[in-house]
Amino acid sequence: MIAIQTDDVDIGALIAAAKRQGTGAIVVFDGVVRDDEITEMELEAYVDVAIQELKNIAKDATEQFRLLHVDIIHRIGRLTVGENILIIVVSAGHRPEAYAGSRYILEEIKKGVPIWKKELTKDGGRWVPGEHSHGKPKTV
């Protein structure tokens, strides 16, 4: 499942669906809204492009790390502290591939997928600064 959506997801159901023949490890990354003295977080995406880029990242990760299953769900809209922002579920034969594949997907999303976060506070809001500028995504 590759999705950008406002609704939350059932992580337990994703884990159950990620158990494929040959699965020996499932790694779940769950990024949540941190309590940085904010009231809410607002997320925005260039949805059509972001979905395609997430699919490309999942395909690359599957090939590089021999993953058996990948889910990436990135939420948009207004979220409160503690809510899920990004859920990545990967299944692999062994834990090194599962951990590495999950980390690769997360870092690639941060590098280049057109999604933005605005932290809303009592005094207004501030856009979370991105780490990568124009052109092709840069490596850290």
Add this chain to the structure above:
Amino acid sequence: MTVKIRFFARFRELLGTDIVTDVAPGTMFTSLIISVAKKNPEGCAAIFDETGAFHEFVILMKNGKRIEIADVAETAVVDGDEIAVFPPVAGG
């Protein structure tokens, strides 16, 4: 001919988004964005420096593909183009 311009994040707040505009054949990429952005001085300053060049951090897409500023600044837009202009991404 018509071109759609999409701003995102802070640029969207300042300039709006999904702006469909009629342009003359031969309209250059940079001049088109400037003409739309200058409707709000703060929005224009967020995207362009005082010389009228894109800030280094600005990201451009044409029809869903990233493009280098140097490659497109002096090229003409084409009928039906969708151009996206946005600040560095911050997903995850």
